[in-house]
Amino acid sequence: xxxxxxxxxxxxxxxxxxxxxxxxxxxxxxxxxxxxxxxxxxxxxxxxxxxxxxxxxxxxxxxxxxxxxxxxxxxxxxxxxxxxxxxxxxxxxxxxxxxxxxxxxxxxxxxxxxxxxxxxxxxxxxxxxxxxxxxxxxxxxxxxxxxxxxxxxxxxxxxxxxxxxxxxxxxxxxxxxxxxxxxxxxxxxxxxxxxxxxxxxxxxxxxxxxxxxxxxxxxxxxxxxxxxxxxxxxxxxxxxxxxxxxxxxxxxxxxxxxxxxxxxxxxxxxxxxxxxxxxxxxxxxxxxxxxxxxxxxxxxxxxxxxxxxxxxxxxxxxxxxxxxxxxxxxxxxxxxxxxxxxxxxxxxxxxxxxxxxxxxxxxxxxxxxxxxxxxxxxxxxxxxxxxxxxxxxxxxxxxxxxxxxxxxxx
Amino acid sequence: xxxxxxxxxxxxxxxxxxxxxxxxxxxxxxxxxxxxxxxxxxxxxxxxxxxxxxxxxxxxxxxxxxxxxxxxxxxxxxxxxxxxxxxxxxxxxxxxxxxxxxxxxxxxxxxxxxxxxxxxxxxxxxxxx
Numbered sequence: 236x237x238x239x240x241x242x243x244x245x246x247x248x249x250x251x252x253x254x255x256x257x258x259x260x261x262x263x264x265x266x267x268x269x270x271x272x273x274x275x276x277x278x279x280x281x282x283x284x285x286x287x288x289x290x291x292x293x294x295x296x297x298x299x300x301x302x303x304x305x306x307x308x309x310x311x312x313x314x315x316x317x318x319x320x321x322x323x324x325x326x327x328x329x330x331x332x333x334x335x336x337x338x339x340x341x342x343x344x345x346x347x348x349x350x351x352x353x354x355x356x357x358x359x360x361x362x363x364x365x366x367x368x369x370x371x372x373x374x375x376x377x378x379x380x381x382x383x384x385x386x387x388x389x390x391x392x393x394x395x396x397x398x399x400x401x402x403x404x405x406x407x408x409x410x411x412x413x414x415x416x417x418x419x420x421x422x423x424x425x426x427x428x429x430x431x432x433x434x435x436x437x438x439x440x441x442x443x444x445x446x447x448x449x450x451x452x453x454x455x456x457x458x459x460x461x462x463x464x465x466x467x468x469x470x471x472x473x474x475x476x477x478x479x480x481x482x483x484x485x486x487x488x489x490x491x492x493x494x495x496x497x498x499x500x501x502x503x504x505x506x507x508x509x510x511x512x513x514x515x516x517x518x519x520x521x522x523x524x525x526x527x528x529x530x531x532x533x534x535x536x537x538x539x540x541x542x543x544x545x546x547x548x549x550x551x552x553x554x555x556x557x558x559x560x561x562x563x564x565x566x567x568x569x570x571x572x573x574x575x576x577x578x579x580x581x582x583x584x585x586x587x588x589x590x591x592x593x594x595x596x597x598x599x600x601x602x603x604x605x606x607x608x609x610x611x612x613x614x615x616x617x618x619x620x621x622x623x624x625x626x627x628x629x630x631x632x633x634x635x636x637x638x639x640x641x642x643x644x645x
Numbered sequence: 646x647x648x649x650x651x652x653x654x655x656x657x658x659x660x661x662x663x664x665x666x667x668x669x670x671x672x673x674x675x676x677x678x679x680x681x682x683x684x685x686x687x688x689x690x691x692x693x694x695x696x697x698x699x700x701x702x703x704x705x706x707x708x709x710x711x712x713x714x715x716x717x718x719x720x721x722x723x724x725x726x727x728x729x730x731x732x733x734x735x736x737x738x739x740x741x742x743x744x745x746x747x748x749x750x751x752x753x754x755x756x757x758x759x760x761x762x763x764x765x766x767x768x769x770x771x772x773x774x
Contacts, residue, residue: 298737300660300737304660307658307671308654308657308658308659308660311658312658312673312697312700312701313701316701316705365766365768366768537670537671537694537697538660538661538668538669538670538671538692539668539670539752539755540667540668540755541668546769546770546771547763547766547768547769547770548759548763548764548769548770549667549759551755551756551758551759551762551763551764552754552755552758554758554763554769555758555762555763
């Protein structure tokens, strides 16, 4: 029973990590403009993030240290500092975006403006971090996050012409009226939103916090193999409902409320309520993950004590970083800066950083001195190297595409 | 066991833990003992962002060292030092024979924050498991 429990736990956290504000926004926009013509990107992202989550999970099991903590002794303090600053800035921006996402979900439910909900959401996040143990916290938003499955139900309920759906998914060129630039820009956005490095850091830090050991290898792998594809399925379902409801009518997604609209069209009020709950849980979980992942990054780089297992006073610098980041994100969200703009900017910057954060993990995973019999096999290396090769191209193209297409403006 | 350890791979930047395996910091720099112009051993392990900043150099390094020095309660001069005689193990962590509480100079900011900020919040001393 406890095995089953631990299994659902990790799997749920994998879904929670995959579907966040960046995903919800990007998938809905992509579905409305390109139908399922970018669904292949999600397939690639799922394979890539599975590979690196598994690798960093394996490193954590073997060494009882998260992957990035080893990067500094491996690649030197300068490289690791660059990775730290970069991922802290990007993940920090995401904290703000996720927090705004929680507030927007509450606005959807109550019709009270989201800016009024931002402080409430921040207090709620603080209370959960302060009061709940790691495992309960993961379980809470993981189970609530299953509400996102309503998007999959909505696809069926909308009764699409399956041959046109398949046709869209297998056509790998921009839709009529869309440029290649915008198409490629959204490839970058989807990769940035779906292969977010914080998922990898959170997964490996979580494995350390849950005190997983090499004997838990199978369990860890089951989590990866079930969790991330489920997240990918949800992502494609969001693209599909946006395609079915918005694309034909030429509606563009400019507000997060629109991402729940197709579910309302398909399933009525009850469906809408479940979708709002799902969005709330996904963004809430992602707020916790991005916040803690940023704290882990800093603490591990400097060798501080960290983590949620011990009393906050025993990890006072870690706790202070997390609290300050939450405060800063709340302040940033309250400046009325558009959450969707921030989200898109954050995921594009995240895409730029990808290779720099993946390479150290691949290097440590291959080090037989550290990893022994748990070192990377051929499959890990093949998928990992391919992912890095693609991410290098994505990284180089991301900023030029952002500027040239004016963030994919239609 | 070999008595030779690569400084770059076996010592620098490694995690330091205390007797109870609690994180102390990283090996941010080393001070070498020099006699007649020859290196004869390690004089001190330097830990903390000040030591790291001074080692990195450049604008970022200076900024890091400067802010770390200013954030250090008590304002001791120079980076925090750990006596290498306390080291009992190098793998997988640099383990010390002392407990963190017995090293008053180390992790000053951690203690200051624990005492003056985090410790004052309700429930800060409660374990979460």
